[in-house]
Amino acid sequence: MTDAAQDGAIRLHHVRWSRSFRVLWLLQEMGITPELEIYEIGGPKMREADFLTRSPAGRSPALEIDGQVIFESAAILQYLCETRPEHGFGRGTGNPERWRFLEVMGFAETQASLIEQLNLNHVFLRPPAKPSPVVVKLNTARLRATVAAFEAMLEGDYILPSGFSAADVMMGFNLYAVPYFVPMDPWPKLQAYWDRLQARPAFRAAVALEGPRDFYAQDFYPVPDA
Ligand SMILES: N[C@@H](CCC(=O)N[C@@H](CS)C(=O)NCC(=O)O)C(=O)O
Known part of the structure; x- marks a missing residue:
């Protein structure tokens, strides 16, 4: 796999229907479609050295962008808001909100x-x-x-x-x-x-990239009997 610093791609290290969806969605709100590198929770790829250099605790999301790699969805979203302020999705210092x-x-x-x-x-x-x-x-x-x-x-x-x-x-x-x-x-x-x-529209576009919402096998999970 090439590195963000070398090829300039915006690449999202992504587990489908995980907190990484937040990044995919905000990028779609900004009109950006990243390359997706897909992982499965519990799968060996999340423990490979290549991924751990990008996300040291082996968690998704991690986003390669602007020549660096950022992990933690909240940090990524704030970074995107601050570096792409023209979209108006952040509330910077001095903003009353x-x-x-x-x-x-x-x-x-x-x-x-x-x-x-x-x-x-x-x-x-x-x-x-x-x-x-x-x-x-x-x-x-x-x-x-x-x-x-x-x-x-x-x-x-x-x-x-x-x-x-x-x-x-x-x-x-x-x-x-x-x-x-x-x-x-x-x-x-x-x-x-x-x-x-x-x-x-951006949410729907992110869903289309994401695929079926099949994470849950049943409609509701009650508290199990003691
Ligand atoms: N606070 C982190 C949490 C990241 C996280 O725990 N992601 C989960 C998917 S929602 C994960 O990668 N889990 C992999 C594992 O538990 O092995 C964030 O918001 O990015």
């Missing part, structure tokens, strides 16, 4: 780490390993609390009053996974928001 922008960029990973734990318990464990009912119950309750907080943040069409931003990409993507663990009925504003995000 900056505090909320930064808050949501961080909060999205608080929520995503709970989703990750539930994915691990419900989707990735293979017999004889079994989900822990106590851990699943606790993390489901904690996820529900973040969803309630998210709904309370929503006042208009998007998270920030001035309109769509990378904060919507960061946080909005989580809404792909949340309904598999927490019923969405109590949160009509969030459901409408998720519909609005999915209707965006």
Whole structure:
């Protein structure tokens, strides 16, 4: 594989329907289609030295761009906003919405780490390993609390009053996974928001690149019996 610094390509090291989707989506919002280097969670390619030089903890996403490689989805999104300000997807220093922008960029990973734990318990464990009912119950309750907080943040069409931003990409993507663990009925504003995000042309273009949403094998994952 060639290196970003040498060939100038924008190349996304990508696991389908993972947090890397955020990067693919924001790039599509900017009219950029990256080369995709696809990985499978648990697959040997994620442990190869070649990948670990780009993402030292062996995680996706990592983005080769502008002659360097960046990992962590929030850092990548902020980098893209700062280096391509003409799109207006960031809220820089001095912007009155900056505090909320930064808050949501961080909060999205608080929520995503709970989703990750539930994915691990419900989707990735293979017999004889079994989900822990106590851990699943606790993390489901904690996820529900973040969803309630998210709904309370929503006042208009998007998270920030001035309109769509990378904060919507960061946080909005989580809404792909949340309904598999927490019923969405109590949160009509969030459901409408998720519909609005999915209707965006760039979201649809990213979905077309991504392929079928087949990560989850069932519609809902209840807390297992103790
Ligand atoms: N905070 C990181 C999390 C990255 C992460 O954990 N990605 C997952 C996919 S969503 C991964 O690569 N997992 C590989 C593994 O657990 O081996 C980010 O937002 O980029």
